[in-house]
Every structure is written in C-alpha cells, then in structure tokens.
Amino acid sequence: MDLNILWFILxxxxxxxxxxxxxxxxxxxxxxxxxxRNDQERRVVINTIGPHWDGNEVWLITAGGAxxxxxxxWYATFFSGFYLPLFLLLVALIIRGVAFEFRxxxxxxxxxxxxxxSIFVGSLVPALLFGVAFANLAxxxxxxxxxxxxxxxxxxxxxxxxxxxxLAVVGFTLHGATFLNLKTDGVILERSRRVARRLWPVVxxxxxxxxIATYMATDAVAQLGVNxxxxxxGAGLSILAVGYFVRRRMDGxxxxxxxxxxxxxxxxxFLILYPRVMVSSLDPAYSLTIYNASSSDYTLRVMSIVAAIxxxxxxxxxxxxxxxxxxxxxxxxxxxx
Amino acid sequence: MDPVLLARLQFAATTIYHFFFVPLTLGLSxxxxxxxxxxVRTDKPVYKQMxxxxxxLFLINFAIGVVTGIVLEFQFGMNWxxxxxxxxxxxxxxxxxxxxxxxxxxxxxxxxxxxxxDRLSKRVHMATMWMVALGANVSALWILIANSWMQxxxxxxxxxxxxxxxxxxxxxxxxxxxxxxxxxxxSGLTTAAFFVLGISAYxxxxxxxxxxxxxxxxxxxxxxGLLATIWVILSGHSQAQHMVxxxxxxxxxxxxxWETEDPAGMSLFTVGDEDELRDVWAIRVPRLLSLxxxxxxxxxxxxxxxxxxxxxxxxxxxxxxxxxxISYWSFRIMVGLGMAMLxxxxxxxxxxxxxxxxxPPRMLRYFPFFIFLPYLANTTGWILTEVGRMPWVVYGxxxxxxxxxxxxxxxxxxxxxxxxxxxxxxxxxxxxxLLQKFAxxxxxxxxxxxxxxxxxxxxxxx
Numbered sequence: 175m176d177l178n179i180l181w182f183i184l185x186x187x188x189x190x191x192x193x194x195x196x197x198x199x200x201x202x203x204x205x206x207x208x209x210x211r212n213d214q215e216r217r218v219v220i221n222t223i224g225p226h227w228d229g230n231e232v233w234l235i236t237a238g239g240a241x242x243x244x245x246x247x248w249y250a251t252f253f254s255g256f257y258l259p260l261f262l263l264l265v266a267l268i269i270r271g272v273a274f275e276f277r278x279x280x281x282x283x284x285x286x287x288x289x290x291x292s293i294f295v296g297s298l299v300p301a302l303l304f305g306v307a308f309a310n311l312a313x314x315x316x317x318x319x320x321x322x323x324x325x326x327x328x329x330x331x332x333x334x335x336x337x338x339x340x341l342a343v344v345g346f347t348l349h350g351a352t353f354l355n356l357k358t359d360g361v362i363l364e365r366s367r368r369v370a371r372r373l374w375p376v377v378x379x380x381x382x383x384x385x386i387a388t389y390m391a392t393d394a395v396a397q398l399g400v401n402x403x404x405x406x407x408g409a410g411l412s413i414l415a416v417g418y419f420v421r422r423r424m425d426g427x428x429x430x431x432x433x434x435x436x437x438x439x440x441x442x443x444f445l446i447l448y449p450r451v452m453v454s455s456l457d458p459a460y461s462l463t464i465y466n467a468s469s470s471d472y473t474l475r476v477m478s479i480v481a482a483i484x485x486x487x488x489x490x491x492x493x494x495x496x497x498x499x500x501x502x503x504x505x506x507x508x509x510x511x
Numbered sequence: 512m513d514p515v516l517l518a519r520l521q522f523a524a525t526t527i528y529h530f531f532f533v534p535l536t537l538g539l540s541x542x543x544x545x546x547x548x549x550x551v552r553t554d555k556p557v558y559k560q561m562x563x564x565x566x567x568l569f570l571i572n573f574a575i576g577v578v579t580g581i582v583l584e585f586q587f588g589m590n591w592x593x594x595x596x597x598x599x600x601x602x603x604x605x606x607x608x609x610x611x612x613x614x615x616x617x618x619x620x621x622x623x624x625x626x627x628x629d630r631l632s633k634r635v636h637m638a639t640m641w642m643v644a645l646g647a648n649v650s651a652l653w654i655l656i657a658n659s660w661m662q663x664x665x666x667x668x669x670x671x672x673x674x675x676x677x678x679x680x681x682x683x684x685x686x687x688x689x690x691x692x693x694x695x696x697x698s699g700l701t702t703a704a705f706f707v708l709g710i711s712a713y714x715x716x717x718x719x720x721x722x723x724x725x726x727x728x729x730x731x732x733x734x735x736g737l738l739a740t741i742w743v744i745l746s747g748h749s750q751a752q753h754m755v756x757x758x759x760x761x762x763x764x765x766x767x768x769w770e771t772e773d774p775a776g777m778s779l780f781t782v783g784d785e786d787e788l789r790d791v792w793a794i795r796v797p798r799l800l801s802l803x804x805x806x807x808x809x810x811x812x813x814x815x816x817x818x819x820x821x822x823x824x825x826x827x828x829x830x831x832x833x834x835x836x837i838s839y840w841s842f843r844i845m846v847g848l849g850m851a852m853l854x855x856x857x858x859x860x861x862x863x864x865x866x867x868x869x870x871p872p873r874m875l876r877y878f879p880f881f882i883f884l885p886y887l888a889n890t891t892g893w894i895l896t897e898v899g900r901m902p903w904v905v906y907g908x909x910x911x912x913x914x915x916x917x918x919x920x921x922x923x924x925x926x927x928x929x930x931x932x933x934x935x936x937x938x939x940x941x942x943x944x945l946l947q948k949f950a951x952x953x954x955x956x957x958x959x960x961x962x963x964x965x966x967x968x969x970x971x972x973x
Contacts (some may be wrong), residue, residue: 225623229619232615235580238584239584240607242595243604247596264582271578275570275573275574472679473601477608495620
C-alpha cells in the first residue's frame with residue numbers, strides 16, 4: 175500500500191470521526207428548541223455536549239489541515255469551488271461556537287434566546303451543508319483540465335445533493351437524540367426518547383431513498399458493483415438495529431449503532447470516490463485523484479510519522495474526557511460554570 | 512473592484528480580528544494555570560478565587576479566538592487556491608500538525624477544565640489548565656513555523672512550478688522561527704499581564720471586598736509583565752537584526768530608508784514620497800540604524816532604490832517596494848508602545864515592591880486604559896510582518912497576484928468580506944461587553960462556590 179492510499183484512508187478516518195462525534199452535538203443543537211422548554215432544561219441539554227463540542231470540531235479542522243498537507247489540489251479545488259457553501263458553514267460554526275460560551279453570561283431572556291437560536295441554526299445549517307458537499311464530491315462537479323471548479327453556486331444545490339443534505343440533518347438529529355437518551359434524565363429523557371422513536375422511521379426511509387438515488391446519481395455501480403458489499407449493507411442493518419435498541423431502551427447500544435450507521439455511510443461515500451477525491455462531471459480524466467492531487471512522497475512520509483505518533487495519543491485523552499463526563503446530567507446537577 | 516485587493520482585505524480583516532483575541536489566550540492560559548498551581552500548592556482560597564475570576568474572562572475571550580481560527584484555515588483554500596497549490600506540500604504540513612498536536616489538546620482539556628471542577632482531583636484539574644496553556648502556545652509555534660516559511664523559505668525545491676519539501680527539520684529550525692517565536696509568545700504574556708494589571712488596578716482604586724485577590728493578581732501581572740516586556744523587546748531586536756539580512760526590503764520600508772547608507776542613520780520622523788522613493792521632510796539620527804542592525808557604529812544597510820534595482824535583475828520587472836507608509840508607521844507604533852509598556856511594567860513593579868497598593872496612587876486609575884497598548888502593538892507588529900513582505904506571498908517565490916483563486920469572483924469576495932466584517936463587528940461588541948461586565952463585577956458569589964456543590968462556608972475553613 176502506498177502513502178497516497180494511506181492518506182486517503184486517514185482523511186476518511188478523520189471525516190468519519192468528525193461526523194460520528196460532531197454529528198451528535200449537531201443533533202443536540204438541532205433538538206434544543208424542541209426538547210428543552212425552559213431555561214434550565216436548555217442548560218441541561220447544552221451541558222450534555224458542553225465539554226465535548228469543541229474537541230469534536232477539531233476533527234474537522236484536522237481533516238481540513240490533513241487535506242491541505244496531503245492533497246493540496248483537493249484542498250484548493252474544493253475550498254475555492256465550494257466557496258459560498260463553505261462561507262455559510264463558517265458563519266454557522268462561528269455563531270454556534272460563540273453561543274455556547276456567551277449564552278449564560280447574561281440573564282436577559284432575549285440575549286439567551288438569540289444565542290439559543292444561534293445554536294439551533296449553527297447546528298442545522300452545517301449538517302445540511304456537509305451532506306450537500308459530500309454528495310457533490312461523489313456525484314461530480316464541473317472541474318476543468320486545470321483542476322479548477324467552473325460551476326456556480328446553484329450547480330451545487332442539485333436534488334441529489336439536497337437529498338443527502340436532508341439525510342445528514344435527520345441522521346444527525348436521531349444521533350443527537352440517542353446521545354440525549356444516554357445522558358439525560360426525567361422529562362428531557364422522556365422527550366428525547368419520543369423524538370428518537372418517531373424520527374427513526376424517517377431516517378430509515380431517507381437512508382433507503384438516498385441509497386437508491388446514489389446508484390442513480392453517481393457511478394456507484396462502477397465503483398462498488400451491483401452488490402455494494404458489506405459496508406453499505408452494514409449501514410442499513412445498523413440503522414435497523416438502532417430502532418430496535420431505542421424501543422428496548424438500551425441506550426448505550428442505540429447510540430453505538432447510530433455511530434456505526436453514520437460511520438459506515440461516510441465510508442461508503444469515500445468508497446465511491448476512491449481513488450478519486452473529487453469527480454469531474456466534464457471529463458473523467460479531469461477528476462482529482464489521490465495521485466494527481468497529492469503532495470510529494472517526502473511530505474506524506476513526514477506526515478505519516480507525525481500521525482502515527484499523535485493520533486493514538488489524541489484518541490486516548492479524548493476518550494478519557496468522555497469517560498470523565500459519563501454520568502447523566504439532571505436538573506440537580508451543577509449547571510453553571 | 513480588484514479581486515486581489517479584496518482577497519487581501521479579507522485576509523487582513525480576518526487575521527487581525529483573529530489575532531486580536533489570540534495573544535490574550537496565549538498569555539492568560541499560562542497565568543491562570545499558574546494561579547491554580549498556587550492554589551493547589553498553598554490551598555489558600557484566595558488563589559482559587561483568582562483562578563475562577565481570571566478563568567471566566569479567559570473563556571469569554573477564548574471562544575472567539577477558536578471560531579475565527581477555522582476561518583483562517585479555510586480561507587487559504589477559498590481565496591488563495593493558487594497559493595495553496597503552490598505551497599501545499601510545505602505549508603499544509605504545519606497546519607495539519609498544529610491541529611493534531613495543539614487544537615485537540617487545547618479544546619479537549621479546556622472542556623475538562625470548565626466542567627471538571629467537581630469531577631477531577633485538584634491536581635488533575637490544575638494539570639488540565641496547563642495542558643490548555645501548552646496546547647495554545649504549541650499551536651502558536653506551528654502556525655509561526657508556517658508563517659516563517661512565507662517570510663524566509665527554507666528546506667524546499669521547485670518542481671513543476673510547485674514548491675516541495677525537501678527537509679522538514681529545516682522548516683522547524685528556520686532562523687526566522689527562532690527569532691519570531693519568542694517574540695510572539697512573549698507578547699502574548701505581555702498582553703495577559705497588562706490585562707491583569709489593568710483590571711486589578713480598577714478594583715484596587717475603586718475598592719473591593721476582595722482586595723487580596725486583586726493585590727496578588729497585580730503582583731503576578733507586574734512580575735510577569737516586566738519580564739515578558741523585556742523579553743519581547745530583546746527578541747524584537749534580534750528579529751529586526753535578522754530582518755536586515757533576510758528581508759532587507761521590509762527593513763528598508765520599515766525605516767523609510769530610500770538609499771543604501773553606510774553608516775546608516777535612523778529616521779525619527781519621516782514624511783516621504785512613496786512614488787519618487789525620497790524624503791519630503793525627515794529627522795534622522797546618524798549611525799543609529801547601523802548600530803541597531805550590527806551593534807556597531809557603522810555597517811551598510813540597503814535602501815529601497817538599490818534593492819528595487821537588484822530585484823528587477825533577479826526576478827524581472829515589477830514593483831518590489833512594499834507600502835512604505837504602512838510599514839514605517841506600524842513599526843514605529845509597535846516599538847513606541849513596547850517602550851511605553853516597559854516603563855509601565857517597571858512602574859508596576861515599583862508600586863508593588865514599595866507596597867503602595869494599599870493606598871493606590873492616582874496613576875493606577877489609568878491602568879485599565881493601558882490594557883489596549885499591547886493589543887495595538889500586536890496588531891501593528893503583524894501589519895509590518897505581512898505588509899512588509901509585499902508584493903510576495905512567499906518571499907522571492909510567489910507574488911500575491913499569482914496566489915488568488917482564479918474562479919472566485921470579486922463579487923463573491925466582496926459579499927463575504929462585508930458579511931464577515933459585520934459579523935465580526937457584532938461579536939467583538941458582544942465580547943468586549945461581556946469582558947468589561949465580568950471584569951467590573953469582580954469576585955462574585957457565583958465564582959466563590961468554585962465547583963463545590965455545597966454552600967460557601969466550606970471555603971472559609973480552608
């Protein structure tokens with residue numbers, strides 16, 4: 175296996191980590207106005223992700239940095255081409271990140287309402303945009319022989335991309351609900367269980383439709399074959415298991431299987447892409463691949479050594495932080511810090 | 512409008528805004544960790560109150576530094592895609608390493624610190640703040656390694672019109688890194704020290720029911736402030752000496768030195784003509800620039816006219832003189848503020864050693880305004896560093912007009928520039944509002960319980 179493949183895998187891992195982790199805190203943010211009905215409940219819901227959201231977001235920053243380092247042309251084409259969606263993403267992430275810190279610093283209910291809505295919008299919009307962006311990566315966008323994106327903004331908002339955007343929104347929302355099932359108590363727990371039960375069939379349907387649409391909109395047949403293999407099928411089976419565990423109130427299992435569903439779905443998209451990193455809809459020869467978009471071998475080697483040392487360390491201390499905050503958060507917990 | 516200019520304005524706006532908040536994060540993380548260490552070692556509640564009070568201000572400031580940092584990382588690809596293609600092999604590596612080594616550390620341990628007061632032992636809790644401080648300052652190290660390569664490219668080769676890395680360690684030990692890193696890290700500490708001094712002075716002058724907290728904070732601010740300011744000035748001096756060698760054009764612009772001189776005089780005040788590259792009116796001190804550049808009374812310092820000629824032969828026709836007025840004045844403002852801060856930090860130490868904090872002198876009233884001095888110095892320092900490098904994005908390798916994204920229109924850049932500016936303006940207003948609110952409030956009851964679920968008296972017995 176050459177280093178280009180290794181880095182393709184590593185970036186897949188980083189995005190997968192980002193989506194299964196930040197996915198639930200996006201979901202909790204989307205659920206905030208529906209599950210929490212007063213200020214104290216909102217505080218409880220926000221505190222479930224309080225210690226984690228920032229660390230989760232670093233998975234995205236690392237994925238972005240790794241793309242820049244390992245596949246500079248991918249980074250350059252993707253970021254300059256998807257200019258306006260990324261701008262909207264940045265605005266959403268900015269107001270969201272600030273909102274977590276600012277909301278409780280002032281008692282005025284209008285102040286808090288502004289930041290609570292920022293959390294909601296700042297969670298919903300990125301979920302949608304990430305779905306749209308990744309769908310377009312796989313579906314193909316106009317990229318010319320110079321590796322430049324030559325489509326406009328509206329080109330990115332095609333029906334298939336929007337469908338995957340919706341999948342991301344409902345999938346992350348369900349993921350957030352299974353996380354709240356694990357971390358809350360009392361009336362909030364009741365509401366989030368109800369949301370999880372009702373949302374689950376919707377996710378199953380959207381996932382199924384997305385699966386079919388992916389076969390129609392992308393070259394999945396060429397990449398995966400008619401029998402797509404164990405990974406996409408695994409995603410389908412695990413979402414079914416999520417429903418079972420949600421009903422049985424086996425919260426740990428439901429959350430774990432929800433993580434698995436998201437992880438396998440992300441991996442499926444990367445499998446369709448491979449060995450390309452961006453598909454050109456103009457000419458297959460213009461597609462960016464792990465070879466024509468990559469850094470030199472020397473850089474990849476340096477980065478491989480750095481990653482081999484530090485990725486395990488990060489996993490250990492981030493895992494530890496989840497362990498420290500493993501208890502359920504109730505209305506009696508110490509909420510203000 | 513010119514898309515290159517717009518992209519540059521956007522980069523300037525987002526970077527200045529980002530670095531407006533970052534230095535306080537760099538320095539205050541260390542001071543808060545220090546305060547908590549004092550608490551753990553002495554078990555005195557006053558140190559816990561300090562930790563909580565300054566920690567809260569740290570968090571308000573931290574949030575904006577984080578969210579604006581993401582914009583910076585994305586912006587290289589969004590507005591500067593040709594730059595990214597050209598340097599990705601080299602420049603992407605420190606960025607990715609920064610995220611992996613520093614951002615994870617900083618964010619994960621900050622989460623543990625904020626929410627961990629009841630869940631971690633005192634020692635472990637203290638250690639989490641040190642990890643935050645380490646993460647913040649290590650991230651500065653890596654981004655400066657990346658920036659240094661733009662100032663002084665090393666360890667690379669040109670292949671197929673792209674720069675590729677040939678020696679990773681040359682990047683790390685770039686001479687520019689060695690002079691820039693101490694300067695930036697120490698200006699972070701200086702910023703934090705003046706922040707602590709200013710707010711402590713406010714409470715000491717106005718009177719507070721927790722005078723110990725602010726007296727001790729003032730003392731920490733004075734000691735750290737003086738040491739850090741001295742270090743900033745010394746490292747700044749070595750950076751300028753290095754600049755004479757590595758980026759003579761930037762130095763010539765910063766000094767408004769039009770012609771090569773030996774010995775070179777230093778301008779105290781120049782009104783110049785940027786088109787003709789000459790003085791309209793100037794006061795110069797003979798030999799001073801040579802002295803500063805070489806620690807001796809003579810030595811050649813190159814001027815802009817000669818460098819322009821030299822670069823035209825080397826790189827072909829073009830204008831290689833950076834905006835002189837901006838470079839010249841930002842340099843002077845930065846250095847002037849540095850000197851002022853040195854005096855103020857010395858004065859603070861004098862007050863502290865003279866035990867004059869009990870009956871604060873009138874001068875202390877003005878300390879809250881001095882909080883802004885390091886901010887202004889940090890900003891002007893970066894303006895000199897970046898503007899003085901023009902027209903290059905990477906010194907000697909790629910020019911700014913060749914670095915922008917060809918497929919991003921001026922309208923798109925203008926739209927996002929306006930939106931970011933408005934958003935940043937609103938956030939800065941909210942941030943400054945919160946900072947002054949909690950700074951004025953002082954050590955309040957909601958700070959006192961400090962993580963213990965029980966009532967306050969548990970602390971009194973400590």
